[in-house]
Amino acid sequence: MSQSGQLFTILKQQLKRQGVSYAEVAKILDLSESSVKRLFSKQHMSVNRLEQICSLLHMELTDLLHLMQRQMHHISQLSWEQEQIIVSDTKLMLVMVCAVNNWAFELIEQTYQIEKAELISLLLQLENLDLLQLRPDNSIRLLITPDFHWQTNGPVQRYFEARIQDDFINCRFDKPGELRVVRTGMLTRQSNEDMQEKINQLSREFSQRSQQDNALPLGERYGTVLLLAMRPWEIPEFDRLRRSPNNKKF
Numbered sequence: 344m345s346q347s348g349q350l351f352t353i354l355k356q357q358l359k360r361q362g363v364s365y366a367e368v369a370k371i372l373d374l375s376e377s378s379v380k381r382l383f384s385k386q387h388m389s390v391n392r393l394e395q396i397c398s399l400l401h402m403e404l405t406d407l408l409h410l411m412q413r414q415m416h417h418i419s420q421l422s423w424e425q426e427q428i429i430v431s432d433t434k435l436m437l438v439m440v441c442a443v444n445n446w447a448f449e450l451i452e453q454t455y456q457i458e459k460a461e462l463i464s465l466l467l468q469l470e471n472l473d474l475l476q477l478r479p480d481n482s483i484r485l486l487i488t489p490d491f492h493w494q495t496n497g498p499v500q501r502y503f504e505a506r507i508q509d510d511f512i513n514c515r516f517d518k519p520g521e522l523r524v525v526r527t528g529m530l531t532r533q534s535n536e537d538m539q540e541k542i543n544q545l546s547r548e549f550s551q552r553s554q555q556d557n558a559l560p561l562g563e564r565y566g567t568v569l570l571l572a573m574r575p576w577e578i579p580e581f582d583r584l585r586r587s588p589n590n591k592k593f
Contacts, residue, residue, distance in 0.1 A: 362544040426498040
């Protein structure tokens with residue numbers, strides 16, 4: 344992909360991540376929405392317009408160029424086999440989670456029962472998986488893109504699902520920092536799709552805030568899990584009373 348193509352790809356990713364529509368871009372550029380789509384399609388835009396869009400995204404143009412530079416040399420996903428290696432070793436998984444959350448070498452060593460030599464060995468394994476680079480001074484340089492994601496229904500996703508769902512849900516959610524919201528109702532297919540898009544937008548915002556907060560001291564941050572779920576569902580006891588299983592709408 345050309346550099347201009349890469350730049351526009353990243354710009355579109357940021358628009359999607361922050362839930363900014365072409366209509367909003369058109370408004371600040373004083374153009375029609377079709378004109379904005381044409382600019383993105385042709386991948387040609389003046390520096391002034393790029394800066395206006397970056398301002399809408401609360402970014403500088405230099406931030407966009409920095410992201411482009413990172414993505415040109417970073418990966419967005421591991422293979423199934425690579426993920427399988429990570430989930431096969433609890434300590435490797437732990438170090439991976441710490442590294443992805445920008446923990447320094449010394450902090451990992453101080454926090455967990457992993458000696459220096461073993462920690463170096465684990466980080467070198469992650470380096471061989473292209474997740475990071477361990478420098479001579481033991482500083483850790485991540486080699487993943489901002490939109491890095493695990494394989495859908497892959498080893499890592501299954502690992503977390505198997506260990507998170509029961510333990511995470513087994514909570515009253517009544518302490519500071521905890522929240523549980525459950526709503527039931529009957530929606531059309533379109534309303535269901537609209538709600539899923541809003542959930543996806545919230546998920547993107549969570550990832551964005553996590554990246555922003557990574558620059559703050561560890562004492563000001565704490566591990567947080569956001570679990571969002573929605574699906575056509577009925578209480579099993581109700582479902583068994585249906586006259587026909589074929590009269591469901593979804």
